[in-house]
Amino acid sequence: xxxxxxxxxxxxxxxxxxxxxxxxxxxxxxxxxxxxxxxxxxxxxxxxxxxxxxxxxxxxxxxxxxxxxxxxxxxxxxxxxxxxxxxxxxxxxxxxxxxxxxxxxxxxxxxxxxxxxxxxxxxxxxxxxxxxxxxxxxxxxxxxxxxxxxxxxxxxxxxxxxxxxxxxxxxxxxxxxxxxxxxxxxxxxxxxxxxxxxxxxxxxxxxxxxxxxxxxxxxxxxxxxxxxxxxxxxxxxxxxxxxxxxxxxxxxxxxxxxxxxxxxxxxx
Amino acid sequence: xxxxxxxxxxxxxxxxxxxxxxxxxxxxxxxxxxxxxxxxxxxxxxxxxxxxxxxxxxxxxxxxxxxxxxxxxxxxxxxxxxxxxxxxxxxxxxxxxxxxxxxxxxxxxxxxxxxxxxxxxxxxxxxxxxxxxxxxxxxxxxxxxxxxxxxxxxxxxxxxxxxxxxxxxxxxxxxxxxxxxxxxxxxxxxxxxxxxxxxxxxxxxxxxxxxxxxxxxxxxxxxxxxxxxxxxxxxxxxxxxxxxxxxxxxxxxxxxxxxxxxxxxxxxxxxxxxxxxxxxxx
Numbered sequence: 001x002x003x004x005x006x007x008x009x010x011x012x013x014x015x016x017x018x019x020x021x022x023x024x025x026x027x028x029x030x031x032x033x034x035x036x037x038x039x040x041x042x043x044x045x046x047x048x049x050x051x052x053x054x055x056x057x058x059x060x061x062x063x064x065x066x067x068x069x070x071x072x073x074x075x076x077x078x079x080x081x082x083x084x085x086x087x088x089x090x091x092x093x094x095x096x097x098x099x100x101x102x103x104x105x106x107x108x109x110x111x112x113x114x115x116x117x118x119x120x121x122x123x124x125x126x127x128x129x130x131x132x133x134x135x136x137x138x139x140x141x142x143x144x145x146x147x148x149x150x151x152x153x154x155x156x157x158x159x160x161x162x163x164x165x166x167x168x169x170x171x172x173x174x175x176x177x178x179x180x181x182x183x184x185x186x187x188x189x190x191x192x193x194x195x196x197x198x199x200x201x202x203x204x205x206x207x208x209x210x211x212x213x214x215x216x217x218x219x220x221x222x223x224x225x226x227x228x229x230x231x232x233x234x235x236x237x238x239x240x241x242x243x244x245x246x247x248x249x250x251x252x253x254x255x256x257x258x259x260x261x262x263x264x265x266x267x268x
Numbered sequence: 269x270x271x272x273x274x275x276x277x278x279x280x281x282x283x284x285x286x287x288x289x290x291x292x293x294x295x296x297x298x299x300x301x302x303x304x305x306x307x308x309x310x311x312x313x314x315x316x317x318x319x320x321x322x323x324x325x326x327x328x329x330x331x332x333x334x335x336x337x338x339x340x341x342x343x344x345x346x347x348x349x350x351x352x353x354x355x356x357x358x359x360x361x362x363x364x365x366x367x368x369x370x371x372x373x374x375x376x377x378x379x380x381x382x383x384x385x386x387x388x389x390x391x392x393x394x395x396x397x398x399x400x401x402x403x404x405x406x407x408x409x410x411x412x413x414x415x416x417x418x419x420x421x422x423x424x425x426x427x428x429x430x431x432x433x434x435x436x437x438x439x440x441x442x443x444x445x446x447x448x449x450x451x452x453x454x455x456x457x458x459x460x461x462x463x464x465x466x467x468x469x470x471x472x473x474x475x476x477x478x479x480x481x482x483x484x485x486x487x488x489x490x491x492x493x494x495x496x497x498x499x500x501x502x503x504x505x506x507x508x509x510x511x512x513x514x515x516x517x518x519x520x521x522x523x524x525x526x527x528x529x530x531x532x533x534x535x536x537x538x539x540x541x542x543x544x545x546x547x548x549x550x
Contacts, residue, residue: 133313
């Protein structure tokens with residue numbers, strides 16, 4: 001979407017510009033910074049390549065020159081661009097991501113298999129009343145649940161924050177030690193409860209302060225959200241997990257075979 | 269092991285909700301931080317429709333914010349019609365409006381194409397030959413040096429929910445009619461031209477809306493969007509089309525029903541559920 005030529009006058013609603021907006025609660029310079037740093041990270045502006053000039057950015061984003069300068073100053077401070085007086089602003093060579101932090105692309109993953117330097121930090125492990133949103137959608141979940149919240153990192157990079165609810169009947173089987181580095185589904189599998197079906201919903205969400213703190217990203221930045229309910233062969237619920245991934249560390253990959261759906265499968 | 273009964277209030281508190289003391293220079297207003305927290309809780313149902321939000325003093329104390337800041341966050345949710353503030357009684361989560369939300373099912377992707385095309389409208393923004401984007405140069409042997417770009421805006425019930433950019437071989441693009449893309453998906457158009465897609469690979473991620481997407485979709489710059497990239501392959505293994513779409517998360521849901529390839533084996537890989545087994549399992 002980096003090719004910037006759209007006939008903006010062709011359709012009426014496009015005149016209703018959203019543009020940067022101070023009423024969003026996110027400063028304009030922060031908005032410009034987010035979009036530019038994304039373009040740099042994705043390689044849309046390649047290393048060594050010049051960024052658009054300040055006046056161009058002013059027009060493109062409909063912000064003041066001061067705002068553009070503030071966004072660029074922040075990018076320069078973190079070393080993603082270099083500003084040469086009298087010449088312009090250039091993208092710096094990005095730090096090569098180490099093998100371990102390269103994007104993981106599985107449909108239903110066990111991050112543990114990604115590399116030996118995967119870490120898991122347990123943030124919560126406690127019994128709670130099942131939240132209403134689960135009961136509304138799946139009344140069979142039961143009134144009580146085990147809440148597990150954990151943060152997974154690969155190397156120094158936090159990758160995913162998972163909030164897991166396990167039905168009460170299965171809760172006694174699990175303990176922080178039993179869990180270890182395993183995902184809840186892998187741990188339950190070892191205990192004789194195998195997940196055979198899962199229902200996933202995928203979307204983008206804005207980082208709330210809690211996810212932002214753990215995933216080390218700005219509040220409001222785009223995160224990949226996967227909500228998943230797993231069942232065993234008898235149709236009993238094994239867990240519900242809400243994953244929030246950092247999109248620069250994780251992508252979801254699906255291969256679809258056409259036909260009657262029978263041959264549809266997951267790549268890798 | 270019996271579980272001690274716990275009140276819902278305790279449950280709500282188990283979620284670490286305290287806003288971390290953040291540096292002031294984050295570029296993110298404090299009211300927005302509280303707004304983001306409450307907004308996500310309302311979205312995922314943690315605060316159920318009809319239930320009460322914590323009181324203003326409670327929110328102020330819990331997050332160490334001023335009353336003014338708390339009011340601003342609540343004011344924004346109210347202006348978005350997501351909460352209702354009843355004088356003397358409290359603040360309540362509204363029943364989510366029957367939002368015009370489109371659902372894309374990956375397990376019935378090809379079967380659903382005609383239905384989705386029929387229920388949505390498309391305006392073609394660009395329809396012209398263009399070099400492949402830098403990220404897709406390795407597909408030049410399939411698509412040719414000069415590809416044909418089709419950029420479209422998709423609407424559901426009149427609201428733009430997705431902007432998509434597709435690349436097809438130039439010779440193929442030249443045979444397409446711009447008008448035909450308004451009511452038919454590109455895949456169906458390719459099918460009719462004898463370029464039948466037999467498989468596709470989809471990659472999903474989240475991105476911040478850039479200037480083009482923010483204007484087209486009516487969201488602010490940097491707002492989160494779901495990005496789907498797809499490569500469509502024909503029976504000879506040739507790539508026939510590349511497509512990148514950006515969708516508003518409040519207007520599109522992507523669902524996938526999965527099953528184990530071999531249910532009896534541990535660590536068996538997952539695949540999209542075949543339709544036949546859906547009814548059997550439920």
